[in-house]
Amino acid sequence: MLRSKSSKPSSPAIAGDTAKAVDEWEVRPGGMLVQKRNPNADAGAVAFPPIPNIRVRVKHGSAYLDVYLSPQSTFGELKKLLSERTGLHPLDQKLVYKGKDRDSSAYLDIAGVKDRSKIVLLEDSTAQAKRVLEMRRSAKMEKAAKSISQISVEVDKLALQVSALDAAVSKGVKVGENDVLNLIELLMTQLIKLDGIAVDGEAKQQRGMQVEFTTLSLIWISMF
Missing domain, CATH: 1.20.58.120 (BAG domain)
Structure with missing residues (x-):
């Protein structure tokens, strides 16, 4: 009578590799099987140095104000800084750069503002009256x-x-x-x-x- 051959047990190395492979995957709430993200994956990422601030010269009346801020700031953020210096509400300000009234949502660097650039601050009487x-x-x-x-x-x-x-x-x-x-x-x-x-x-x-x-x-x- 022939005896059936018993299956050999998996070696520890194979079992360990299988468990490791399974551990590298996860099921998302939508049912999609994706590879787990390594929480330390970004540890070796290249760290870019922060963008240095620039000095903007703002002419307000007969005075000049030096304001330091990131070139990636908006004109609206510049207005807030000027409000602290002048007491003029941000909504009552007009910032003119290169002869154009700049929108508060526009970015300084995109508009071409660089270190030591000059901007003119004007009071917007119409906006002030509307706000009041x-x-x-x-x-x-x-x-x-x-x-x-x-x-x-x-x-x-x-x-x-x-x-x-x-x-x-x-x-x-x-x-x-x-x-x-x-x-x-x-x-x-x-x-x-x-x-x-x-x-x-x-x-x-x-x-x-x-x-x-x-x-x-x-x-x-x-x-x-």
Whole structure:
């Protein structure tokens, strides 16, 4: 009778190579099999020296300002540095280089700015006026929203009193006429306040909702 030959066990060297090969691969979340990245792979990468800063001479009025920054900076970043030196808001600045007004998103090196290049700083009166108007508008809207919130708190308190009177009436308790008239007067006062608030946008919608709620409270108490 012939005996079947038993398979020879894998040698440790082969098994080790197989385990190493398997360990070099990984499955990404999408199911793709890729080779693992060596965390130390970048250790031997060539390190490029940092780009040295350049000195830019900025003429502001009769004065000259020396600013040091990377040539890969934008004109907007230069404006921020100049704002610290001049107190002029970055949005109110115009930077003119080689006779052209440069956009804040433009890069110095791409525009040709080099060490010791000269740039002229001008005040943009149009942008300044626009920014001031926007600040005033924002402050006005913020004040209006605060006023509406304060009125909302007062109306909520009055609505609770209306609800309490309604509960009393439901139980057969006689409600004083002066109490009803007083609540009506207070609710009307809040409506007048709401009507005097000039708003637009989101605040306008907020005011409209508050007017509607206050009016419903008035209708409710008028039914007593």
